[in-house]
Amino acid sequence: MSDSLDAPVLRMAHCARCGAYSYPPEAWGCRACGAAADALDAVPCPETPRLKNFVTVHSELAPGLPVPCVIGEVALAPGVVEEALIGVADESGLRLDMPLRAEALVEDGRARWRFVPVAEGGAA
Numbered sequence: 001m002s003d004s005l006d007a008p009v010l011r012m013a014h015c016a017r018c019g020a021y022s023y024p025p026e027a028w029g030c031r032a033c034g035a036a037a038d039a040l041d042a043v044p045c046p047e048t049p050r051l052k053n054f055v056t057v058h059s060e061l062a063p064g065l066p067v068p069c070v071i072g073e074v075a076l077a078p079g080v081v082e083e084a085l086i087g088v089a090d091e092s093g094l095r096l097d098m099p100l101r102a103e104a105l106v107e108d109g110r111a112r113w114r115f116v117p118v119a120e121g122g123a124a
């Protein structure tokens with residue numbers, strides 16, 4: 001598949017002052033305590049992302065977004081939920097709180113993230 005050693009890793013900003021996480025990693029400051037950006041370190045996502053909600057979108061929300069597609073609310077860390085594209089053909093295999101894996105789609109040198117369900121039982 002698309003896995004390779006230099007695949008981008010989903011990162012978040014971790015606050016050295018209060019320990020909270022912010023997203024994106026280039027955040028201007030800590031969303032929890034307001035510490036300035038120099039208190040933040042970009043670290044890999046601290047836990048397995050989980051699916052908190054999802055909806056099928058039938059009209060083009062953004063240029064190039066294939067429709068229909070599934071948009072989910074993904075919990076990246078305690079208190080941090082982001083809307084993201086879910087890499088499935090339809091909602092039928094999705095359930096709330098299921099674990100997800102971040103996949104980078106690199107376009108024009110910039111990573112866009114989508115999330116795919118983690119196969120339970122090990123097989124991918």
Ligand SMILES: [Zn+2]
Pocket residue numbers: 015016017018019020030031032033034035
């Ligand atoms: Zn903080």
